Amino acid sequence: MSAVKLLAGTLQQHTVAWRPLSSKLWPRKLWCQALLIQGLSMLLIAGVAPGVINSIFAFELRNSTGLRLETIWCWLALHITLVSIFARVARMPAWWRWIHGVFPLAVIMMQQLALPSTVYFSGFVVTLLLYWSVHNTRVPFYPSFPATWRAMEYLLVQHAGDRPLHVLDIGSGLGDVSLFLSRQRPQDQVDGVEIAPLPWLVSVIRATFSGSRANFTRGDYRQDNFARLDVVFAYLSPAVMGDVWQKVQCEMRPGSLFVSSEFPVPGITAARILYPAANAPALFVYLL
Template identity: 45%
Template sequence: MRLPVTLQSLLIQGLAVLLALVSYRLLDEVLSYRPSLAQIALVQGGIAALLSRFARQARWWHPLHFVFLPAVVVAQRLNIPPLGYLAAFIVLVLFYWSSFRTQVPLYLSSRKAWDALAGLLPATERFSFVDLGSGVGSVPLHLERRFPQARFYGVEIAPAPWLISWLRGRLRGSGTRFTRRDYSALDLAEFDVVFAFLSPAAMPALWRQASAQMRSGSLFISQAFPVGSRPPDHVAGEGDGARHTLYAWRM
C-alpha cells in the first residue's frame, strides 16, 4: 500500500535530516571539517530531492524538497517577525488550499494552449464548456470572446484563485459562471466539453470520472497530461512543447 504523498514527504524530510547529520559527523571525525549550517541544509535538500525521486513522487515535489530546509535557514537569518510567517501561511493556504490532498498545484495555461484549445471546439454549434481547476479564470474568459454561442463554466476549489476569477468575470461583464467547489463532486454529464490542466497524479481518477459520467459524443480535453489507458483521438499544439500539448478524447 502506497503512503499518502504528505506522509511520504514528511518521512523523506526526516530521513534526509538524519543522513545530513550523519554526513556532518563523518566529515568532522574523518576530515576534521565542520560544514556550516547553510552547507548542511543544502546537503539535506539534495538528499531529500533524491529520496523524492526514488519514491517516484511527482516531479514538482523534487525542487520543493530541495529548497525546504535551506529556505528555513534563510528565513531564520532574516529575522522575519511571527506575523510575517502567519501572513505567508495564510496566502499559501488561500492559493493552494487542498493541493496536499489533490496533488494539483496552481498551473496557469498559456495563450498558445488557449489557441490550440479553440481549434478543438465547435465553431458555430452551441455547447457547454467547463474548466476543471480553472485557477484565475483565464481559459473560459478568453474562449467566451471567440465562442459567444457557448456557455462557459469554471470550477476551482482554492479560495484565492476562485475569487480572482470571479472578480475578473464581474469586471468584464462576463457570462462565465465561476464556482468554488471540488470538481470530483461535479456531474460531468452536464457538459459537452470538459477541459482540465491538472497534474499527472490527478488524471487516473479524473479519467475514471469522465468515463463514467460524460455523455456519448462529448469531448474530454487534457492539457499536458495524457491518460495511460486510452490513446487520445486528437492531439493539438504538440509543436509548442509538452506543456502546451492538448490531448482530446471523444467519449
C-alpha cells in the first residue's frame, strides 16, 4: 500500500504541467471517471497480455486461453493496483477507491458462481428502481433509524408543541420518518418526496394500507418550494449539503427548522446537535 501511495504521489507531481488540459478533457461525473479508470487499466493489461482480458470476458478462466485461475488472480492484483493509483492521481474520494478495488474482485467471484443471466438482469432492474438517478442527485438510498424518528418527534414537540406544522422529508425513501411523524402527530401535514420509483412506490403502498395521512410525491426535492414549510428533514449525502443549505436559506421562512441526519452543512454551525442513540447518526438542527 505504501508503494502505491509513493507511485501515486510521483504521478501527481508529473501531472501538474498538463492539469489545465486534463481538467477540460476529464469528466466531472465520478461514475464517468470510474469507468475511464477501469477501462484504462484494462487497456494497459490487454496490451501486455491480451489473453487475460479475453479469458475474463469470455468466462473462460480455465480452458481455451490456457490460463490458470491462479494466473488470473495475479493479473487481477495488478489491475487493482493500477486502478488504485489512477483513482488517487485523479483525486477521487476515498470511498470510490474502495469501489475500484472491490469491483474487479466481485466480477471474478460472480463469474465463478455461473449464475443465469436472469439473476443479473433482475438485480440490475431492482438496483435501477432503487437508486434511479443517483448519478445526478449524488444521493444514495439511506434507510433511517427508529431512534431518528423518535428524535424528530421530540424536536417537533419542542419547536411547536401541539401547533400544527407542515413537515417535508426530502429523499423520503421507504417513508419511515414521514409515516411515523404522521402517526404520532396527526395535527401535522407530513409530506415526503422521493425520486427513485421503488422506494416511492413502497412508501405509497405503506401509507395506503396503514391509513396514514402522510403524502408521498415522486419527484426531485430541488423542484419543490420550501417557502410553505415549517420543518424540512433530510438524510441525503455530504455531497449535496451545501446546495441544500442554499435552497433552505433562500426559501424557508424565519423561525423554521432544517434538520439533517448524519451530514452537517459544511461551514455552518448547527443550533444544536442531537444524538438519538448509540447506533444512530446525529441530527444537526439549524434554525432559520
